[in-house]
Amino acid sequence: MTDLFTSNIAIIERRWPIVAATIKSQSINHLDSHLVQGQNQTISVNGIQLSSRHDRMAEVNLNIDQLPSHSHIVHLYGLGLGDLPRELLLSYPLEKLNVTLLNVAITQLVLSYTDQTDWLSNPKCELHLATPESTLILPFITSSAELVLADDDGAVLRNKILIHYQTLFAARSHQTQDPQILARFQQNTALVQQDDDVSELYLVPRQQVIVVGAGPSLEAALSQLECISKRKNRPLIIAVDTALKPLLQNGIRPNIVVSIDADINETHLLPTQSAGINLVYFPRLSSEVLIRWQGKRFVAYGKHALYDSLRAIKHHDTLYTGGSVLHPAVDLAVKMQAKEVFLIGCDLSFPNNKTHTCWADGELNMHIASQASHQWVLNNQGKKVTTSLSFISYIDALEAYIRVHPNTVFHTTSTLGAKIKGCQHMDIKNLRSKL
Structure with missing residues (x-):
């Protein structure tokens, strides 16, 4: 224990005793840490620098500039080297700064080798521990280093922060109409007018x-x-587009296939084998693929303003979109008044180090090797399973949908896939006996 740690922790013990006890209980022996010297000095932890070594204050000001003007209550996620809370409290007219620690072991390391007593003593400051139940509150800024280094308790909050940034990026990208999508809409005008709603x-x-x-x-x-699909009174089966191939290969013909992505083509939809199968599609798909579909076609829109040009041509109902084709498929089931929805193969993660069934790594533009190791969720066994940021956002959107549909019971049959809040687990064998 260093003199600096003793000084820092004394303030935390006086003001936030539970936080202090948690910090003191941590071990830093597992951290690969060392000083890094450039124009400024910083600390590297597991290969990640906690701040810039070139111009720490320029980095701080760039981060603070993200805040809306006249932000009087600010939330800071991740301590870094303490530069952000110090600058915010000493130089900005804040009423309150809430600092949430994303990695407690790193916090102990920082408190051991740097003096943080000035801002820790500031009455405007409140210190918090991240938990799996922590919510993301705006306006906020964050230590980018600790987004990578977040510990298990901070991982859920880290994911919420990353989803927030991803959503902002997606919103900016849709501020202007995508010319390629608009061209698809124009190509599909005749189909939109003639196909069923x-x-x-x-x-x-x-x-x-x-x-x-x-x-x-x-x-x-x-x-x-x-076996379930061969029953005379079988339940309705809705498949997402990329699931059609393995289903057909195993003699399973879904009642409905849902497809929304502009990149989906005949390799995925297999139109020559589609007789008797209904297709629910968003008009982003290629008209050549749609025309070749042998079953009935049904048009759906998303709620986004992107579809306004089509609404002016002909009204079609909207299905919920949360980034994945799974969302409109689930929404379709609910709008068909399903009392129970059973999810099969809806893992939203990479169990057994695979991305999909029947598709090789990379065939669906997703590579296991490219996935960041710190992006994970808990599966239905309570174990960590690797996932992607996109999948994390899809889970978040699906959980939000389930929360607002309490009259429908949702089940998942996979123990290895991501745990989805509000979705009960049911073994596939039990499902077979139930249906």
Whole structure:
């Protein structure tokens, strides 16, 4: 224990005793840390610098400039080297600064080798521990280093921060109409006018609906799903587009396929094998693929203003979009008045180090090797499973959808896939006996 740590922790013990006890309980022996000297000095932890070694204050000011003007209450996620809270409290007219620690061991390291007593003593400052239940509150800034280095308790909050940034980026990218998508809309004008509306599928209520994704766990469920699909009074089966290939290869013909992505083509939709299968599509798909579909086609829109040009041509109902084709597939099941929705192959993660069933690594523009090791979620066994930032945002959107549909019971059959709040686990064998 250093003299600096003793001085720093004394203030924390006086003001936030629970936070102090947690910090003191940590070990820093597992951290690969050392000083890095440039124009400024910083600390490197596990290969990540906690601040710039060239111009720490320029980095701080760049970060603070992200805040809306006249921000009187600010939330800071991640301590870094303490430059951000110090500058915010000493130089900005804040009423309150909430500092949430994303990695407690790194906090102990920083408190051991740097003096943080000035801002820790400031009555405007409040110190918090990140927990899996922590919420993201605006306006905020964050230590970019600790977004990578967040510990297990800070990982959920880290994910929420990354999703927030991703959403902002996506919103900016949609501020102007995508000329390629608008060209697709123009190509599909005749189809939009002649094809049926997705709402026609709502007319026949369904008590139980199976929604099939192409996640790695689908492979182990195919034999059971095949038996279910052969029953005379089988439940309705809705498949996402990338799940159609493994289903057909195993003699399973879904009732409905949902497709929304402009990159989906005949390799995924297999139109020559589509007789008798309904296709629910967003008009972003290639008209050549749509025309070749042998079953009935139903048009759906997203709620985004991007679809306003099509709404002016002909009204079609909207399906929920949260970034993945899984979301409109689930929304379709609910709008068909399903009392129970069973998710099969909807892993939203990479169990067994695979991305999808039936598709090789990279075939669906997703590579295991490119996934950051710090991006993970808990599966239905309570174990960590690697995922992607996109999948994390899809989980978040699906959980939000489930929360506002309390009259529908959601089940997932995979123990290896991501745990989805509000979704009960049911073994595929039990599902077969239930249906």
